[in-house]
Amino acid sequence: MAEGWLQIGLFVVVLVALTKPVGVYMARVFTGQRVLLSRLLWPIERFTYRVLRVRPGEGQDWKEYARSLIVFSLVFWIALYLILRTQGVQPFNPQGFNSAPWDVNFNTTSSFVTNTNWQYYGGETTMSYFSQMAGLAVQNFVSAAVGIAVVVALIRGIVARSGRAIGNFWQDLVRTLLYILLPVSIVGALFLVSQGVIQSLGHYQAIHTLTGGQQVLAQGPVASQEAIKELGTNGGGFFNVNSAFPFENPSGLTNFVELLLILVIPAGLPYTYGRMVGSQRQGWAIFSAMFALFVVGVVVVYLAEQHGSPAQHAAGLHTAAFDGSTGGNMVGKDQRFGIADSALWTAVTTVTSCGAVNAAFESLTGIGGAVPFTNLGFSEVVFGGVGAGLYSMLLYVLLAVFIGGLMVGRTPEYLGKKIQAREIKLVSLGVLFTPLTVLLSAGVASAAPLAKQSIYAGTNPTGFSETLYAYLSQANNNGSAFAGYTGFVQPHAPGNAGAYGLSFTDLLGGAVMLGARFAPILFVLAVAGALAGKKVSPPGLGTMRTDNPTFVFLLVGIVILVGALTFFPAILLGPVANGLSGRLF
Amino acid sequence: MRRDLLTSLLAVVVMTLVLGLAYPLAITGIAQVVFPGKANGSKVSLDGKIVGSKLIGQEFKGRAYFHSRPSATEYSGDVTFFGNAGPNSAELRDAIRENLAAYVKREKPYDRSLTREQVPVDAVTESASGVDPQISEANARIQARRVAAVRGLSLDEVEGLISDHTDGRSLGALGEPGVNVLQLNIALEEAAPLR
Numbered sequence: 001m002a003e004g005w006l007q008i009g010l011f012v013v014v015l016v017a018l019t020k021p022v023g024v025y026m027a028r029v030f031t032g033q034r035v036l037l038s039r040l041l042w043p044i045e046r047f048t049y050r051v052l053r054v055r056p057g058e059g060q061d062w063k064e065y066a067r068s069l070i071v072f073s074l075v076f077w078i079a080l081y082l083i084l085r086t087q088g089v090q091p092f093n094p095q096g097f098n099s100a101p102w103d104v105n106f107n108t109t110s111s112f113v114t115n116t117n118w119q120y121y122g123g124e125t126t127m128s129y130f131s132q133m134a135g136l137a138v139q140n141f142v143s144a145a146v147g148i149a150v151v152v153a154l155i156r157g158i159v160a161r162s163g164r165a166i167g168n169f170w171q172d173l174v175r176t177l178l179y180i181l182l183p184v185s186i187v188g189a190l191f192l193v194s195q196g197v198i199q200s201l202g203h204y205q206a207i208h209t210l211t212g213g214q215q216v217l218a219q220g221p222v223a224s225q226e227a228i229k230e231l232g233t234n235g236g237g238f239f240n241v242n243s244a245f246p247f248e249n250p251s252g253l254t255n256f257v258e259l260l261l262i263l264v265i266p267a268g269l270p271y272t273y274g275r276m277v278g279s280q281r282q283g284w285a286i287f288s289a290m291f292a293l294f295v296v297g298v299v300v301v302y303l304a305e306q307h308g309s310p311a312q313h314a315a316g317l318h319t320a321a322f323d324g325s326t327g328g329n330m331v332g333k334d335q336r337f338g339i340a341d342s343a344l345w346t347a348v349t350t351v352t353s354c355g356a357v358n359a360a361f362e363s364l365t366g367i368g369g370a371v372p373f374t375n376l377g378f379s380e381v382v383f384g385g386v387g388a389g390l391y392s393m394l395l396y397v398l399l400a401v402f403i404g405g406l407m408v409g410r411t412p413e414y415l416g417k418k419i420q421a422r423e424i425k426l427v428s429l430g431v432l433f434t435p436l437t438v439l440l441s442a443g444v445a446s447a448a449p450l451a452k453q454s455i456y457a458g459t460n461p462t463g464f465s466e467t468l469y470a471y472l473s474q475a476n477n478n479g480s481a482f483a484g485y486t487g488f489v490q491p492h493a494p495g496n497a498g499a500y501g502l503s504f505t506d507l508l509g510g511a512v513m514l515g516a517r518f519a520p521i522l523f524v525l526a527v528a529g530a531l532a533g534k535k536v537s538p539p540g541l542g543t544m545r546t547d548n549p550t551f552v553f554l555l556v557g558i559v560i561l562v563g564a565l566t567f568f569p570a571i572l573l574g575p576v577a578n579g580l581s582g583r584l585f
Numbered sequence: 586m587r588r589d590l591l592t593s594l595l596a597v598v599v600m601t602l603v604l605g606l607a608y609p610l611a612i613t614g615i616a617q618v619v620f621p622g623k624a625n626g627s628k629v630s631l632d633g634k635i636v637g638s639k640l641i642g643q644e645f646k647g648r649a650y651f652h653s654r655p656s657a658t659e660y661s662g663d664v665t666f667f668g669n670a671g672p673n674s675a676e677l678r679d680a681i682r683e684n685l686a687a688y689v690k691r692e693k694p695y696d697r698s699l700t701r702e703q704v705p706v707d708a709v710t711e712s713a714s715g716v717d718p719q720i721s722e723a724n725a726r727i728q729a730r731r732v733a734a735v736r737g738l739s740l741d742e743v744e745g746l747i748s749d750h751t752d753g754r755s756l757g758a759l760g761e762p763g764v765n766v767l768q769l770n771i772a773l774e775e776a777a778p779l780r
Binding site: 067364365 | 668759774
C-alpha cells in the first residue's frame with residue numbers, strides 16, 4: 001500500500017501547491033485586474049460584450065442578477081433540448097444515431113444545464129458527435145461558469161459596504177469562460193491527446209482482432225470534451241463507462257492530470273475568497289474545513305477497497321496484496337488505476353460535484369461505498385462543484401457564525417456584518433432545500449411501483465443504495481451513479497434497437513436536478529443582496545473570530561451534524577448494511 | 586426582461602459556435618496533425634495488418650495466448666457498460682468462484698504447485714471499462730509457464746517478453762504497473778508463430 005499512499009500524498013501536495021497561484025489568478029479575473037492573458041483576450045472580451053449587447057461595468061442588484069441568470073439558463077435549456085431532439089438531421093453523425101426518447105432527453109437536458117451530468121444514456125450508443133460537442137460540451141462550459149458567477153456575486157455581497165450591486169452576471173460569465181475555462185481546457189485537451197485520449201470525427205472502426213474476431217472501436221472528439229468535463233466538475237462521460245474507458249483515460253498520468261483538473265478550481269476558490277474579502281486567513285479557514293473532510297474520505301475508501309468485498313472472500317479469493325498484484329476489491333476497477341487511484345478518484349469526484357468515475361461505484365465495498373454517500377450527504381460543500389461548492393459552504397459558514405453566536409451569547413457577525421433574521425432564514429432555506437429534495441424524491445421513488453423497473457440489484461441493500469444514490473446524486477448536481485439504476489432501457493444492442501425511456505424516473509430526476517440547482521442559487525443570491533450594503537463594524541474584543549482553528553472545528557461539526565442528522569438513517573439501510581453484515585443477497 | 590432575453594439568445598448562438606464548434610474542431614485539427622496515431626486510437630498491427638488498439642483489450646481463448654481479465658461486455662469497443670455486481674452479491678460470489686476454478690484448472694497442468702491462494706484478484710474479476718488492456722504482473726507470471734510450454738519457448742524468453750510489454754507506473758509513481766495483453770500476444774506471434 002506504500003506506493004498507493006505515496007500517490008495520494010503526491011496528489012494532495014500538488015493540489016495544495018496550486019491553490020495559491022490559481023486562487024490569485026481567479027481573484028484578479030473576477031475583480032477586473034490585468035492578468036497574463038489580458039493582452040490577448042481583452043479585445044475578444046470587449047468584442048463579445050458588443051455582440052451580446054452587454055454594458056460591462058453596469059452593476060446589477062441581486063434580483064436583476066438572478067433574472068439574467070434564470071433567463072439565460074432557461075433559453076439554453078430549450079436550445080439543448082431542441083438539439084438533442086433533432087439529432088437525426090444534424091451533421092457530425094457518422095453512426096446515424098436518432099434522437100433518444102423525449103423523457104430521456106428531458107432528463108439529459110436538465111442534467112447538463114444544472115452542471116449535474118447525470119446520464120441515463122450510453123454516450124457512444126446514443127449521442128452524435130454534434131450533440132456531444134455543440135450540445136453537451138457547451139453546457140459543460142456554461143453551467144460551470146454560471147456556478148462560478150454565483151459565488152463571485154455572493155462574495156461581492158459579503159464585501160460590498162454600500163449600494164445594492166453584486167456585479168454583472170454577463171460580465172462574470174464571459175470573463176470566467178474566456179480567462180479561466182477555455183484556456184485551461186485547450187491546454188488540457190492537447191495534453192490528453194498527447195497521452196492517447198482520442199480526438200477524431202470519423203466512423204467507428206471495425207477491426208479484425210489478433211485471433212480473428214471482430215471488434216468495433218468507437219471514435220469521437222473525446223479529448224476536447226474530457227478536459228472541460230473535469231475542469232467544470234461536470235462529469236458527463238463521452239463513453240458510458242466514463243473515465244474508466246481507456247480512450248478517455250489511458251494511463252496513471254492522465255488519471256492524475258484529470259483529477260487535478262477536477263479539483264483545481266474548487267480548491268483555488270477559497271483562496272480567491274480570502275483575497276477578495278481582504279483576509280487570507282478567512283480563505284484558509286474554509287479551505288482547512290474542506291480539506292479535513294476530504295482527507296478522511298480518501299483514507300476510508302482506500303482502506304475499505306483494499307480489504308476486499310464479502311462476495312470475493314466467500315468465493316475463496318485471497319484479497320491480500322503481494323508482489324505483482326494489487327489485491328483488494330478489483331471488481332469494477334481497471335488494472336492501470338488499481339485500488340489507490342480508483343479510491344482517490346472516488347473521493348475526489350464525490351466531494352466535488354464532478355461525478356465522473358474511473359471505477360464502478362455499485363461494486364465498491366459497503367464501507368467504501370458509504371464514502372460517496374457521505375460526501376454527497378454533506379451537500380457538496382467539501383470543495384464542491386465549481387462555484388457551487390464555495391457558495392454552499394459559505395451558507396454553512398453563516399450558519400456556524402449564527403450558532404456560535406448563540407452559544408457565546410453575542411449578536412452574530414461575519415466579517416463585521418451583522419447576521420440577522422432575514423439572512424438566517426434565507427441561509428436555512430438554502431441549506432435545507434437540497435437534503436429535503438433528496439429524502440422526498442428518494443422516498444417517493446422507493447415506494448412508487450412505477451420506479452421499480454429502474455432498479456437493477458433487486459430488493460436488498462444494494463438495490464436501495466441505487467435508488468437513494470440516484471436522487472442524492474441528482475439533487476446535489478453530482479452525476480455519479482450506482483449505475484445499475486436506470487431511466488433508459490438500452491439492451492446493449494448496436495444502433496440502440498429496442499431502447500425505451502422510463503418516464504417516471506426520467507421526469508422525477510430531471511425535476512429534482514432543476515429544483516435543487518436553481519432554488520439554492522436564488523437563496524444564495526438573495527443572501528448576497530441582503531448582505532450587500534450592510535454597515536461594517538470594527539471587530540471588538542467579544543467578536544467571535546472566524547479565521548482560527550476553533551471556528552474550523554465548529555464549521556466541520558455543523559457540516560457533519562446537518563449531513564448526519566439528515567442522511568444517517570438512510571445510509572444505514574444501504575451501504576452500511578452491506579458493509580457491516582457481510583451477508584450475501 | 587426583454588434585454589435579458591435578447592442577450593441570452595445571442596449568447597446561445599455565440600457560445601455554441603465558439604465553445605461547441607470552433608473549440609473542438611480546432612483541437613481535432615491540431616490533434617490530427619500533431620498526434621495522428623494517438624488521436625485515432627493508438628492502433629497496433631502485426632505483419633502490417635491492424636489488429637487492434639493498444640489501449641483497448643481483446644478477449645483471448647485457447648492455451649497459446651495470455652488471457653485478459655473477465656469482462657462484462659466481452660471486450661466491446663463500442664457498447665460499454667459496468668457489470669454493476671454489488672459487493673454482497675451472491676451472483677458475484679458464484680461468478681468469481683467459477684472464474685477461480687477455471688483459472689486454476691487451466692494453469693495447474695503447467696505449474697503443479699499453483700494454488701487458489703496464489704491467484705491474483707485481477708485474474709478473476711471483471712474490470713470497470715470492460716476492455717481493460719492490462720493484467721497484473723503476477724497474473725502474467727503464472728500464465729507464462731503455460732504459454733512457454735505450448736509455444737515451445739523457454740520460460741526465460743517468455744518472461745523477457747512480459748517485461749518488454751509491462752507498462753510501469755507513469756513517471757515512475759502514478760498508477761499501477763500492468764502487462765499489456767494484446768501487445769504481449771503480438772510479440773508472441775512474432776517470436777513463435779503458431780503455424
